[in-house]
Amino acid sequence: xxxxxxxxxxxxxxxxxxxxxxxxxxxxxxxxxxxxxxxxxxxxxxxxxxxxxxxxxxxxxxxxxxxxxxxxxxxxxxxxxxxxxxxxxxxxxxxxxxxxxxxxxxxxxxxxxxxxxxxxxxxxxxxxxxxxxxxxxxxxxxxxxxxxxxxxxxxxxxxxxxxxxxxxxxxxxxxxxxxxxxxxxxxxxxxxxxxxxxxxxxxxxxxxxxxxxxxxxxxxxxxxxxxxxxxxxxxxxxxxxxxxxxxxxxxxxxxxxxxxxxxx
Numbered sequence: 200x201x202x203x204x205x206x207x208x209x210x211x212x213x214x215x216x217x218x219x220x221x222x223x224x225x226x227x228x229x230x231x232x233x234x235x236x237x238x239x240x241x242x243x244x245x246x247x248x249x250x251x252x253x254x255x256x257x258x259x260x261x262x263x264x265x266x267x268x269x270x271x272x273x274x275x276x277x278x279x280x281x282x283x284x285x286x287x288x289x290x291x292x293x294x295x296x297x298x299x300x301x302x303x304x305x306x307x308x309x310x311x312x313x314x315x316x317x318x319x320x321x322x323x324x325x326x327x328x329x330x331x332x333x334x335x336x337x338x339x340x341x342x343x344x345x346x347x348x349x350x351x352x353x354x355x356x357x358x359x360x361x362x363x364x365x366x367x368x369x370x371x372x373x374x375x376x377x378x379x380x381x382x383x384x385x386x387x388x389x390x391x392x393x394x395x396x397x398x399x400x401x402x403x404x405x406x407x408x409x410x411x412x413x414x415x416x417x418x419x420x421x422x423x424x425x426x427x428x429x430x431x432x433x434x435x436x437x438x439x440x441x442x443x444x445x446x447x448x449x450x451x452x453x454x455x456x457x458x459x460x461x462x463x
Contacts, residue, residue: 206235207257208242213250213403213462214396215243222258227266228314233289236318240295243303250462251403251410253395254296254322255306256315261331264313267340286345293321293347298418300411302402306395307373308388312336317348320355323414325382326398327373328391333381334370354421355380406444407462412436 207218217239219226226232243252256262277285296303296318305311305322313336319325327333335352337344344365353361356379364371373385386394402410412435419428439445444460451458 203231203235203238205229205232206239208239210246210248212400213248213407214253214400215239215246215249215251216253216255216396216399217243219254219256219262222256222260224263224266224268225258225260225309226256226262226315227268228262228264228289229266229269230289233292236292237289237295240292240299243301244295244299249301250405250407251301251399252296252299252303252322253306253399254303254318255392255395256309258309260309261305261307261311261319262315263310264315264336265342265345290346293318293351296321297347297351300414301407302399302405302410302414304395304399304402306391307331307333307382308391310334313340313342313344314346314348317344317346317351320351320381321347324398326391326395327376327382327385328388329373329385330388331373331376331385332370333373333376335365335368338366338368352381404460405462406439406442406448406460408442409439409444412439 205220207220209216217236219232219236221227221229221232243249302324303322305319305325307319307325308328308331310332311319312332312334316333316335335344335348349361349365352364360379373382376382377385384394416428416432416435419431423431443463447460448458
């Protein structure tokens with residue numbers, strides 16, 4: 200188990216809750232936090248006891264992005280090559296969240312801005328509190344964007360809307376983000392934690408092998424040809440038909456009861 204206190208991990212009933220824990224800085228990303236997120240995402244991807252992931256921030260804010268104050272106060276700057284290598288290593292958290300064969304749900308309260316929004320967009324589903332503010336933010340601090348935000352936003356909304364949101368960097372309300380399709384649902388602030396956990400736990404108790412292949416099918420559709428996607432769908436569908444969870448679901452259907460999935 201990691202000893203990195205800027206990222207907390209809690210596994211319960213197959214659900215790994217990952218908490219960004221810099222509430223005094225509104226969970227702004229620094230070296231410890233990004234390293235901890237990569238470690239937590241690697242665990243989530245590879246630990247067979249983890250069936251779904253809930254990502255959230257401590258202190259009522261998801262994540263405001265990079266620690267701009269710390270950037271401004273830095274006494275020395277690393278070389279360009281070191282900057283590139285270090286940033287790319289930290290950005291792995293977004294790739295892991297997006298590609299792992301397990302559902303990932305983000306709990307967005309307070310704000311999701313800059314790289315914080317990028318990380319939220321890497322998740323499969325996003326539940327936002329009514330008062331949450333959502334913005335790309337990068338252009339306003341003279342940066343082009345990292346942690347995959349331009350990729351995920353273009354995939355979600357299309358090139359034209361992604362250009363608008365990155366170039367003009369408006370601050371969206373949760374309802375505006377919902378209307379665009381950036382978040383899955385919006386709930387009252389007092390209910391966001393419970394609503395997100397309920398959704399994530401339902402996925403953790405679902406047919407895990409099948410959910411993983413569903414996610415892979417959709418990820419395949421982002422980059423593969425139609426024929427390649429069809430080939431993969433045929434393989435994945437056939438694999439899922441052999442799982443205990445499919446057999447349980449078929450039996451439950453005949454018996455007119457809810458299935459009890461074991462994740463295998």
